[in-house]
Each structure stands twice: as structure tokens, then as C-alpha cells.
Amino acid sequence: MSNSAIKRIAKEIIKSPEDKREYRGLELENGIKAILICDPTTDKSSAALDVHIGSLSDPPNIAGLSHFCEHMLFLGTKKYPKENEYSQFLSEHAGSSNAFTSGEHTNYYFDVSHEHLEGALDRFAQFFLCPLFDESCKEREVNAVDSEHEKNLMNDAWRLFQLEKATGNPNHPFSKFGTGNKFTLETRPTKEGIDVRQELLKFHSTYYSSNLMAICVLGRESLDELTSLVVKLFSEVENKNVPLPEFPEHPFQEEHLQQLYKVVPIKDIRNLYVTFPIPDLQKYYKSNPGHYLGHLIGHEGPGSLLSELKAKGWVNTLVGGQKEGARGFMFFIINVDLTEEGLLHVEDIILHMFQYIQKLRMEGPQEWVFQECKDLNAVAFRFKDKERPRGYTSKLGGILHYYPIEEVLAAEYLLEEFRPDLIEMVLDKLRPENVRVAIVSKSFEGKTDRTEEWYGTQYKQEAISDEKWQNADLNGKFKLPMKNEFIPTNFEILPLEKDAPQYPALIKDTAMSKLWFKQDDKFFLPKACLNFEFFSPFAYVDPLHCNMAYLYLELLKDSLNEYAYAAELAGLNYDLQNTIYGMYLSVKGYNDKQHILLKKIIEKMTTFEIDEKRFEIIKEAYMRSLNNFRAEQPHQHAMYYLRLLMTEVAWTKDELKEALDDVTLLRLKAFISQLLSRLHIEALLHGNITKQAALGIMQMVEDTLIEHAHTKPLLPSQLVRYREVQLPDRGWFVYQQRNEVHNNCGIEIYYQTDMQSTSENMFLELFCQIISEPCFNTLRTKEQLGYIVFSGPRRANGIQGLRFIIQSEKQPHYLESRVEAFLKTMEKCIEDMSEEAFQKHIQALAIRRLDKPKKLSAECAKYWGEIISQQYNFDRESDVGSRYSHQNRHRSAHQQPDVGTMPWLSQWQGPAQWLFWTPWAYHQSQGTLSKGFWSVASEPRLPTASASRPVPRGAEGIQSTALSPAQTPTLTVEQVVTDLEQQVEQEVPIYQQAQDDLVPHLHPHPLPQT
Structure with a gap:
């Protein structure tokens, strides 16, 4: 298509001096705004389209229609009518997608291997040109929206947000119920004679207008090539000249x-x-x-x-x-x-x-306060980390509606006036x-x-009475902040040392410590990541010690807060938490004054005095957090109980609560001395620092501990790791636990395969790649088992397996039967798979494995995972990726994959070893949903009687499949001792999408800027 479709080109996009990507802005004749990003180094291409219409524009009698529209757009278009065409294409090419609906926005985005941007973008563009809104999908997707609402029903963040809306002006669009449910999208419209499909078509036809759309596309292609792609695929989107919705009247009058x-x-x-x-x-x-x-x-x-x-x-x-x-x-x-x-x-x-x-x-x-904010933001913009493509395009697509194209990268950072x-x-x-x-x-x-x-x-x-708080006088204890001494001033990028190793190197190994060091040779920003694990046998010996370790670190962070807050504002953050092996400390950010913050933390760790009032407050908050676990989502309970049952040593919430009563201030003080008396430190220092500086930092940490806490090394025999329970062949175990809050069930089925090794990892990941999209399409989209449906590997304590996680209103036994039926279907699919299809999966997995970290902290986290697991395979991704590529090149002689040659898949031919658990939510006598929980676990860990039986008929011939847990952002109070979400993150392999990547979702109200 000629450039006649382009109204304006913006070439001078304000960007960070450190940003090596090229940018171009476009405004098409039909009103679409676009920002194009050429990144010749990207492994994944990505695109996002944001429609400046959301739930505030829902018809008054069909709450949730915009959200429902978002769901339906994924289910077929005139050009690509196959229901899962889009998701299947992305899955086969290392991609993923998602969308969200908010009050003013509906945002769609995807990523894909860089070679397949055009194919993905073509399928994506049809959402906005010719969606089907097929009647056969409507009822199923209403159930998906209803399941999504049911998931949020007992979430305090969602409840409070809707209450805020409901207590304003009832005639203001802000008061609407944005998610929608079965009542608003099916029951009530049916009673009122409303055809929801026709309303969907009308809504899309009315509001999905090009003048309300903004696009961001990122790829390896040149800016000219990206321009041609956008013009070719999006210039035909119709401009209906829809007025931009504005809400000049505040909902709170x-x-x-x-x-x-x-x-x-x-x-x-x-x-x-x-x-x-x-x-x-x-x-x-x-x-x-x-x-x-x-x-x-x-x-x-x-x-x-x-x-x-x-x-x-x-x-x-x-x-x-x-x-x-x-x-x-x-x-x-x-x-x-x-x-x-x-x-x-x-x-x-x-x-x-x-x-x-x-x-x-x-x-x-105060102008100096503004200037300090301006300086901090300018530094953050100049040295901001490179974003992952999918999140970056989604964000830019949304904010294109608010800023001039030339300023879209800088507007949220740079203060001028x-x-x-x-x-x-x-x-x-x-x-x-x-x-x-x-x-x-x-x-x-x-x-x-x-x-x-x-x-x-x-x-x-x-x-509230008119007089209340009207006479607020001055309080002499309040002061403006002092000038921030942590603002970095030295941004020098240190030259690479001679013969610098490609991966972390062990530069110190003593009875007291192991120090791994890696100078940054990829990102070249004035930043560093300092990670420390302090091993102590006293930290997790029993529930009492676990509680005291948690309270010690919470009180320590509390005492550091006023000091460390200035560092946080200046881009220097720390994290401190107890683990099953001791304590974990990380300090990340600008390296200029990093050592100052670290020294303060270590000194405070050994010398701070516990305030009795804060001790009682934090202890009480901790008890509430333990009690509040009962209200977490059923699928989170599933993950929690599975970990308890499979790990050699783990303390339950009830055990922790019972032991918490025994924690006194005197006992805690004695424990701190005991905890610090003997330690072993393993550390990784990575970033813009030298080997000599790294050695100096480690020496400072050791000297401070020895000086103030008289710390001595642990004995080698004390440095042991916990093991995983081995499930016996033909074993089937059930663990039952009630869920007192949610009506939904949660089920996890776990098939234990083998110890982690490069070859076993490859086969497991390949199977997960093959079943990922069919699992979601079958169990979530077609069978509508629930909003949360997930499949993937589970890895813990050196052992791995496969799991499924489903959260649903349906009976757990039914969910189990559908998973087994799905596996039976997949066995046949794999046997009949063509060589071409098999190669696509291998290529997709290799691309995912070779996807490089986009920022220093991500690369450091990858290396740190190898260190704390004591596997030390720092080249894992390249090794596995090259093996996949090698297998791809040498399989052309075969017409179809020989499933029998895969050790884990061959093993599935016989009886499986597996673990299955779920909340039991069906009340037989009443025939209605009630609150309950049912789960399965290994016999050595069962607190109640267990049962063992041969594998069910539905699982014959297939011995394994499993799921990775979901990571749903929630607004919660104090985190409990074992932070479930962080553990999940460690378990999910680098290529695997989290739940947030698998299902469309509706965003709650944005958090405030602070």
C-alpha cells in the first residue's frame, strides 16, 4: 500500500541516551497512532493495540459487555475462522498473548519469535477488522467471564474497588460493574429480550473505531519494513469518527x-x-x-x-x-x-x-523538592532497564492516547516545569x-x-460532621524530607577486566563463604546486583525457629525503613527474607552508593535493638497473615499443600500459628544471637563492579558479622539440602483439606517423572510445549472447566514432574476425569503428529530457551537460581537450546516423532506415579456448591489415612502431565513466611507462561503513583 495511508511520520522520538533501539511514530489517515520499534537484537517480536474504550462505555443494561467483547475477539475471525488459530500460531512459534479491560481501555498484546511477526500480526489485525463473534462460542465464553468474576468474588481488592464505585453518583459511568457475570451477560438480557451477540456486534461496530486505536509494534525489521506492515494490515480499519469519551463531572459530588x-x-x-x-x-x-x-x-x-x-x-x-x-x-x-x-x-x-x-x-x-524529583526521574529515564517486548508494547500502546508521539517514551519520566x-x-x-x-x-x-x-x-x-478536622493545627514533629544523599553521581561504566569469564566464577571459597562474581558484559549500565544467602541450621529447625527467623527480619526491615527509604527513592533497593535454609539478602540498583546501604544493613543485622511495641505489632500482623491464608484462592491452596506433602521438611500454617504463642521478646533476642553465631555465606555479585571490589564487599560482610556477632563458620556436614518425597510406582494418594471461604474448587494433578538433568529437562519441556495450547483450548475454552487452567512442569529440590492446575465450580472428580481424557487424546495426537508439526514445537521451545534476559537483574536471577539449587549450570539455556536445534536438524529422516524413544513418555506407557489434590466443593445431600477442599499427596507425608490403587483407566498409556502454578497479581497484607508467589516464580521455567499470560483478564483500578 502506498504512503497515502500515512498522515504523519514522527522521526524525532525522545529516548534515553542508553537506548539502542530505533523508534518511529506514525499517524495513519484513518486516525490510528502507532509507535514502531526496531530492535535488531530482540529474540521476540511483539505488538499491542489499545482501544480507548472500556467498561465505562458499557450499555447500562449489559454490564461487562466491553470485557466480554475482549474475550470473544480471541475466538475466530472471518479470515481465520478456526477458534484457536491465533493462540495455536503463537504457541507453535514461541509466542503468547493476553488482553485486559479497564474503565477506559481494552488492551490486546502478544509476542512471538522474531521470524513470525507478520503472520502473528496478520491474525491479530483481524480482531479489529472482521471478528466472528460466533454464536457457538458465546455461551461458553459467558461462563469464562462468570468464572473470572467468581475468582475475584472473595478478593478484598476487587470488593473495595466496586464498593468505592457503588457509593458515588449512581448515574455516573464510574459506578458500573465492569467485569460482568452470567447474570448481566445472559440471564438478565434473556429475560429482557436482548440478543447479546447482536449487542456485541453493535458495540464492536460502534466503538472499535480506528480514531480510538493506538498500536505499538516491536521487531527486528527495519523501521521502513515495520511501517509497511502496519500500513498494510491496519490502514483498512474503519474510522467511524467516534468522539473520545470524556467524563468532566466527578463521580464524587x-x-x-x-x-x-x-x-x-x-x-x-x-x-x-x-x-x-x-x-x-x-x-x-x-x-x-x-x-x-x-x-x-x-x-x-x-x-x-x-x-x-x-x-x-x-x-x-x-x-x-x-x-x-x-x-x-x-x-x-x-x-x-x-x-x-x-x-x-x-x-x-x-x-x-x-x-x-x-x-x-x-x-x-519547594522548588528544591521538585528539582530532586526531577533529577531522580531523569536518572531513572537515562538508565532504565530494557523492557521485555510484550510488556513494553502493551504499555506504550496505552499511553499513546495521552502524550504526543514524540514524547511517549519520556513523558512519564521527565519533569520540566x-x-x-x-x-x-x-x-x-x-x-x-x-x-x-x-x-x-x-x-x-x-x-x-x-x-x-x-x-x-x-x-x-x-x-462526617462539618466541623470534623477543620481546626487541624501545626504539628511540630512534622518536617520536610532532608536532601537525598543516595542520589547517584558516579555513572562510570568500568572497563572489562582482562580474561573476564563469560559466566559467574568462584573467586573465594572458604569455610565461611563462597563468592561468585560476574562483571557485566551485556547491559553496560551503572548498576549491580548483590545476592547473599546466609545458611544457618537454626532458621528452620522447627516451627518456633521459623517464626522467630521471620519476625527477626521483619523487625530488622522495620527498623531500617526510614534510612533505606531514601535509597529506594534513588533507585537502590534491598530485599531481606527468611528461607528454609536461613536468610536471603539482595541489594540492587545503582552501584555508586550500593556498598553504603549494604554495610548499614549488615551492621543493623547484628546490632539493632528490638522495640517492644513494634515487636508486639509485627507479631500480631504476622498471626493475621497466617490466618488470612484461608482466604487465598483454591489453586493457591493446591500449590501450598502439594509443596508441604512433597518436601522433606515443611511447616504448616497451623503449626506456625501454634508455635507463635511461644515467641517472646526475650526468646527472640536469644535466638538472634544463636542464629548469627554460626553461618555460611554464599554470594553472587554481578554487575558494574570489579573483582577486587567484590572481594572487598564480601570481606566487609564477614568482618562485620565477626566483629559484632562473633560469627563462626558452619561445619561442612551442616550444609545439607532438603530432599523431595519419591512417589512409588502405581501410587495414588489423596489428601483432604477444607476450604472455608471460596465456592470454587482447586485441583492439582502431579505426575512425578525423574531427577533434573539436561536430557530429562528437555523431554519434559518438549511435552509441556506440545500440550500447552491444546490443554488451554480443550479444558478452558471448549469444556469451560474454569477460568484458571494451567499446564507445565513442576520442579523442586532437584526433582521434576508435570502438573495440571484447575480452579472451577465443577466437581473435582469430574475435573480429574477430563484431565485424564485430555491426556489420552494427547497420546494419540503425539503418535499421529507430522514431522513438520514436531519440528515447529522443537523450534518454538529452542527459541524460548534461547530468549536472553532483557536486564541485569533478570540475568542475575537466572545465575542465582543455579547457585541456590547447587546445580551451577550457568550455560543451561544455551546448552538446552542448542540441543533442541541439533535434534531438529537430525530428525528429518523420520516421518513422525517416535514417542517410544522419549524416556519419560515411554515410561507413561505403563502405570503412572502421580499425586492428585483438589478442594471438594460439591455437597452431595443438598446438590449445591459448598465450601471444601480435597487433595492428594505422597504416603510418607500424609497426616491422615491414605489410599493406593492402580492408575485410573483414563490415564492408561500416559504416565505424566503437570501444571505450573499461576501468578495472579493480588493486593494483600503481610506476606507469610513461605512466600507462595516467589516460590512459584522459581518453579516456573523460563519459557513457561504464567497464568496471567494464558487467559484474558480484567484489571482492577490502577494503584496510585507515589
Whole structure:
């Protein structure tokens, strides 16, 4: 197509000096805006299209239609009518896809091996040209949306978000129920004589207009080639000249202000939400007054609002800043996590908030504060890490609607104009007469009189008097932050040392420590990652010691907070957590002042004095977090119990809760001395540092521990790793556990295969690659077993296997039977697979394996995984990838894959060894869903009677399949000792998509900027 389809080309895109990619902006004649990215080094190409229409534009009588439309677009187009054509093409070429719907946006995105961008983009473009919205898919996908809503039903973040919307102006689009469910998309429309398919066609025809679309495409192709692709595929999208929806009236008018809401949560949490309506600040992005105020109100250093509230024992955390609404309105929020004492002093806490706001008014806007924010943002923009293609295109596609094309990369970073008038304008909105307050606590159970329609949230609404907080005077304890001493000034990239090794090298090996070192030779940014594992046999010896290790580190982080917050603002972060082997510490960011923060942490680790008040507060918060596990998703329970049952040593939540009563301040102090008395340190220092500097850092750590804690080395016999339970042949085990919160079931079926090795890993991953798309298409899309359907490897303690995870309203035995039937089908599919199809899977897997880390921290995490697993195969991806490629080149003589030659698949020909568990959610006597949980595990670990039997008929001939757990972002309170999500991340292989990558999803309200 000629360039007549292009209205404007933007060549001068503002980018970071360190960004080696080439950019071009386009505006097509039909109104589509595009940003094109040429990256000759990328392994994956990607594209995203954002439609500037979301749930706020749903018809009033069909809630969730925009979200439903998002789901349906994946299920066939006129050019590619096959229901799973798009997902199958991506799966065969190392790709993945997803989408999300928010109030104003519907965002679609994918990635694929760089050679197949055009094929993927062609299939993708049809979503916006000629979708089928096939009637046969409609009912099934309504069930998928309903299952998605059911998953969110007991999630406090979703419940509170909908309650916020429901308590504003009921006639404002903000009040709508955005997710939708079976009632809004099927039951009610049917009763009212509404044809939902026709409404879908109408919605797509009306709103999916090119003038409301923005595209981002990233590939190896030149900018001219990318331009031709976009013009060829998207210039025919029709421009219906749809006016951009705007919402100039705020959903919170005078009658919705000065209101107090007492809300009952699902989990035992105590939160205070203070909200002010403010105008849309988007057009002021060059000065960003909301960012300025969020920086000060949300500050955590000495003299801050948080510092004073913590000193009084009222709060644990505080978040302050602007929160997006929609085009026309925003919110400014101050949210705190309350202590038990804080719940009794809510009015005093809010008074302190207004006192701090009054302090800001009296001081007036400070140009030096703005300049510091400007400098920090400029450094972050200059040295920002390279993004993964799919996330990058999705983000840029969305923000193209808000900024000039030339500024789209820089607009959210670079501040240019100090505008005290705008700061004062926003400050003027933060007054008692404009406030809305929500208190969230279990203490309100039985004291409410209202119920939110869609989630059933119980709450009580009360008016706030006109006089409340009007006389907030100045508080002498509040001070503006000090100038940040952690802002880096030295950005020198150190020259590579002579004969620098390609992979981490062991440069120190003593009784006290092992030090691995790798100088960065890929990213060339002034950053480093410092990782330390402190091994101690006392950290996990029993539930009591596990609890004390957790509390010790939580109290340590709490005491470091005011000091480390300045470092965090300056791009220098640390993480400190207990593990089953001891303690893990990482310090990441700019290397200029990294050693200063590290030294402070190690010194504090050995010398800090525990504050008795904070001890009681953090202990109580920890107990609540253990209790709150009951409200996690059923599939998360599945992963948790499987780990307990398969790991040699693991403590349950109940065991931890029982032992927590025995933790006293005196006992904790004695434990800390014991914990630090004998250690072994294994470390990886990786980045813009020299070998000599790395040795110096390790020596500093050792010297500090020896000086203050008199630390001695562990004995070699104490450096042992836990083992995995071996499942016997023909073993089948069930573990039953109730789920008291959710109506959904969760099932995990685990087939244990063998110890990890390069060859075994390859076969397992190849099988996962082959079944991944058919599993999702069969069990999720066609059979509608549930919103969460996942398959992939499970790896732990050197042992691996395959697993399936499903969360569903259906009976667990039925889910089991469908998985077995699917495996039987896959056995036949693999036997009949053509050589061409087999080669596609090998190529896709090789591409995934050879996909290089995009930033230093990702590469470091890969190396660190090899170190903590004690496998030390730093070249694993290249080794496995080349083996796949080698196998691909040498299989051409065969007409079809010889399944019998695959050790694990051949082993499946006979009886399988497997583990199966699920929440039992069907009440036989009543025939209705009730709350329960049923699971399966290995006999040596069973706390109750187990059963063993031959493999069910449905699994004959196939001995293994399994799933990787899902990683769904949730808003939760304190993390428990064993952080489930982090463990999942370690288990999921680099090529495997997480749940978020497999299913469309609806985003909750964005978090505030701080």
C-alpha cells in the first residue's frame, strides 16, 4: 500500500541516551497512532493495540459487555475462522498473548519469535477488522467471564474497588460493574429480550473505531519494513469518527463527600482509606503536581507522616498519591495499614494527615523538592532497564492516547516545569469538606446495614460532621524530607577486566563463604546486583525457629525503613527474607552508593535493638497473615499443600500459628544471637563492579558479622539440602483439606517423572510445549472447566514432574476425569503428529530457551537460581537450546516423532506415579456448591489415612502431565513466611507462561503513583 495511508511520520522520538533501539511514530489517515520499534537484537517480536474504550462505555443494561467483547475477539475471525488459530500460531512459534479491560481501555498484546511477526500480526489485525463473534462460542465464553468474576468474588481488592464505585453518583459511568457475570451477560438480557451477540456486534461496530486505536509494534525489521506492515494490515480499519469519551463531572459530588464507610473484609485486615476527588491532572504531566504531593505525603523518612504515625503505634504502612480515574477526573488517596491500637485512633490519624497537609500549605511549594524529583526521574529515564517486548508494547500502546508521539517514551519520566500554582490548586482540594473515609475491619461484622450489589460486601455509611478536622493545627514533629544523599553521581561504566569469564566464577571459597562474581558484559549500565544467602541450621529447625527467623527480619526491615527509604527513592533497593535454609539478602540498583546501604544493613543485622511495641505489632500482623491464608484462592491452596506433602521438611500454617504463642521478646533476642553465631555465606555479585571490589564487599560482610556477632563458620556436614518425597510406582494418594471461604474448587494433578538433568529437562519441556495450547483450548475454552487452567512442569529440590492446575465450580472428580481424557487424546495426537508439526514445537521451545534476559537483574536471577539449587549450570539455556536445534536438524529422516524413544513418555506407557489434590466443593445431600477442599499427596507425608490403587483407566498409556502454578497479581497484607508467589516464580521455567499470560483478564483500578 502506498504512503497515502500515512498522515504523519514522527522521526524525532525522545529516548534515553542508553537506548539502542530505533523508534518511529506514525499517524495513519484513518486516525490510528502507532509507535514502531526496531530492535535488531530482540529474540521476540511483539505488538499491542489499545482501544480507548472500556467498561465505562458499557450499555447500562449489559454490564461487562466491553470485557466480554475482549474475550470473544480471541475466538475466530472471518479470515481465520478456526477458534484457536491465533493462540495455536503463537504457541507453535514461541509466542503468547493476553488482553485486559479497564474503565477506559481494552488492551490486546502478544509476542512471538522474531521470524513470525507478520503472520502473528496478520491474525491479530483481524480482531479489529472482521471478528466472528460466533454464536457457538458465546455461551461458553459467558461462563469464562462468570468464572473470572467468581475468582475475584472473595478478593478484598476487587470488593473495595466496586464498593468505592457503588457509593458515588449512581448515574455516573464510574459506578458500573465492569467485569460482568452470567447474570448481566445472559440471564438478565434473556429475560429482557436482548440478543447479546447482536449487542456485541453493535458495540464492536460502534466503538472499535480506528480514531480510538493506538498500536505499538516491536521487531527486528527495519523501521521502513515495520511501517509497511502496519500500513498494510491496519490502514483498512474503519474510522467511524467516534468522539473520545470524556467524563468532566466527578463521580464524587458534594452529597458523596464527608462520608464514612465501615466495611467488613474477607481477610482479617485493618485498613484506612482517605480519598479526595481532584480534577484530571493528565494535561499537567510536564509539572506533575500530584507526583510532588505524593512524594511528600507518602514519604517514609524522619519527620514524615508515616514516621510519626508509626511512632505512636497506630500504623504499619502508608501509601499516598494521585490515583487515576478516567479522562476528566482523578483521586488523591492516603491509605494506611492500621494496627490494633490504630483502629481505635482513626480520627486522630486523619487529624495527623490534615496537620501534615497544613504543614505543606504553610511551607509552600519547594522548588528544591521538585528539582530532586526531577533529577531522580531523569536518572531513572537515562538508565532504565530494557523492557521485555510484550510488556513494553502493551504499555506504550496505552499511553499513546495521552502524550504526543514524540514524547511517549519520556513523558512519564521527565519533569520540566515547576508550577507552584498547580501544586497549591491540588493542595486546596485536600480539605476536610472534600474527604471520603473508609475503614476496613473485621470488627464491623454484625454492625452493618448495607450490602454492595455485585460482591456482597457488608458496610455501614455514616455522615462526617462539618466541623470534623477543620481546626487541624501545626504539628511540630512534622518536617520536610532532608536532601537525598543516595542520589547517584558516579555513572562510570568500568572497563572489562582482562580474561573476564563469560559466566559467574568462584573467586573465594572458604569455610565461611563462597563468592561468585560476574562483571557485566551485556547491559553496560551503572548498576549491580548483590545476592547473599546466609545458611544457618537454626532458621528452620522447627516451627518456633521459623517464626522467630521471620519476625527477626521483619523487625530488622522495620527498623531500617526510614534510612533505606531514601535509597529506594534513588533507585537502590534491598530485599531481606527468611528461607528454609536461613536468610536471603539482595541489594540492587545503582552501584555508586550500593556498598553504603549494604554495610548499614549488615551492621543493623547484628546490632539493632528490638522495640517492644513494634515487636508486639509485627507479631500480631504476622498471626493475621497466617490466618488470612484461608482466604487465598483454591489453586493457591493446591500449590501450598502439594509443596508441604512433597518436601522433606515443611511447616504448616497451623503449626506456625501454634508455635507463635511461644515467641517472646526475650526468646527472640536469644535466638538472634544463636542464629548469627554460626553461618555460611554464599554470594553472587554481578554487575558494574570489579573483582577486587567484590572481594572487598564480601570481606566487609564477614568482618562485620565477626566483629559484632562473633560469627563462626558452619561445619561442612551442616550444609545439607532438603530432599523431595519419591512417589512409588502405581501410587495414588489423596489428601483432604477444607476450604472455608471460596465456592470454587482447586485441583492439582502431579505426575512425578525423574531427577533434573539436561536430557530429562528437555523431554519434559518438549511435552509441556506440545500440550500447552491444546490443554488451554480443550479444558478452558471448549469444556469451560474454569477460568484458571494451567499446564507445565513442576520442579523442586532437584526433582521434576508435570502438573495440571484447575480452579472451577465443577466437581473435582469430574475435573480429574477430563484431565485424564485430555491426556489420552494427547497420546494419540503425539503418535499421529507430522514431522513438520514436531519440528515447529522443537523450534518454538529452542527459541524460548534461547530468549536472553532483557536486564541485569533478570540475568542475575537466572545465575542465582543455579547457585541456590547447587546445580551451577550457568550455560543451561544455551546448552538446552542448542540441543533442541541439533535434534531438529537430525530428525528429518523420520516421518513422525517416535514417542517410544522419549524416556519419560515411554515410561507413561505403563502405570503412572502421580499425586492428585483438589478442594471438594460439591455437597452431595443438598446438590449445591459448598465450601471444601480435597487433595492428594505422597504416603510418607500424609497426616491422615491414605489410599493406593492402580492408575485410573483414563490415564492408561500416559504416565505424566503437570501444571505450573499461576501468578495472579493480588493486593494483600503481610506476606507469610513461605512466600507462595516467589516460590512459584522459581518453579516456573523460563519459557513457561504464567497464568496471567494464558487467559484474558480484567484489571482492577490502577494503584496510585507515589
